[in-house]
Amino acid sequence: MAKTIPTVHIYGIPFSKMSMNETVQYLTDRIAAGEQTHVITANPIMVMTALEKPSYKEMMLKSDIIVPDGAGIVWAAQKAGNPVAERVTGIELLHELLKVGEQHHWKIFLLGTTQEIIEAAAESLQMQYPQVRIVGARNGFFDASKDDEVVAQIAELQPHLLFVARGAETQEPWIVKHRAALKVPLIMGVGGSFDVISGKLKRAPEWVQRIRMEWLFRLLQEPKRLPRMMVLPKFMLKVLRDKEKVTKHIENS
Numbered sequence: 205m206a207k208t209i210p211t212v213h214i215y216g217i218p219f220s221k222m223s224m225n226e227t228v229q230y231l232t233d234r235i236a237a238g239e240q241t242h243v244i245t246a247n248p249i250m251v252m253t254a255l256e257k258p259s260y261k262e263m264m265l266k267s268d269i270i271v272p273d274g275a276g277i278v279w280a281a282q283k284a285g286n287p288v289a290e291r292v293t294g295i296e297l298l299h300e301l302l303k304v305g306e307q308h309h310w311k312i313f314l315l316g317t318t319q320e321i322i323e324a325a326a327e328s329l330q331m332q333y334p335q336v337r338i339v340g341a342r343n344g345f346f347d348a349s350k351d352d353e354v355v356a357q358i359a360e361l362q363p364h365l366l367f368v369a370r371g372a373e374t375q376e377p378w379i380v381k382h383r384a385a386l387k388v389p390l391i392m393g394v395g396g397s398f399d400v401i402s403g404k405l406k407r408a409p410e411w412v413q414r415i416r417m418e419w420l421f422r423l424l425q426e427p428k429r430l431p432r433m434m435v436l437p438k439f440m441l442k443v444l445r446d447k448e449k450v451t452k453h454i455e456n457s
Contacts, residue, residue, distance in 0.1 A: 212286040223289035242267040243392040245294035247274025248439035284450040295397040306335035316344035316369030324402035344370040
């Protein structure tokens, strides 16, 4: 019998309340049982997009587990009086899964960003986790006409884990559309994680993460993200204004 994930709904999006360790164990058990799992690592920008676009929200709800990647989600759940255990970021979850993967010799496929960055990320991860097998690394710059070819390539290699970085607007909808044909036990969108893993960008120091200012650290490295980041204060103001309405949805017990 499948384990029920304790959740808190933030504007109708069910976020897992599990800790990082609990999440890793849950996903490991799913892989062992041969149950396909689509993980969304969500932030306030994705929640706001879901509020504006019903089709995006519908797409998110088709995933199997949504983890609180953004510090703003952790803050919103706390403000609403139904806190999550902790922030579960995509990049940290990726590393934790590869630690488990070393024990089981899992096969990994990396998809997204430029070919140079994805190959550098693959090399870095292979050095850190020599017992996992990175069976493929492909850039994410392809259009819908290439979808079937890319999906077939991944399915043929039969990886246990597929990490996808194609931008929030493309990444999750692409996974939802092709997950059945991919036949990969665990599929997760990882946003800009490959930029950090490859060494192109630096991750914020832990003290910056603790004070929930990682977004600013990243913005200083990538000023072009400013228009996207302007959604964050809008989300915070909305949560403060709505108060008890934030989580007013049916929640798992």
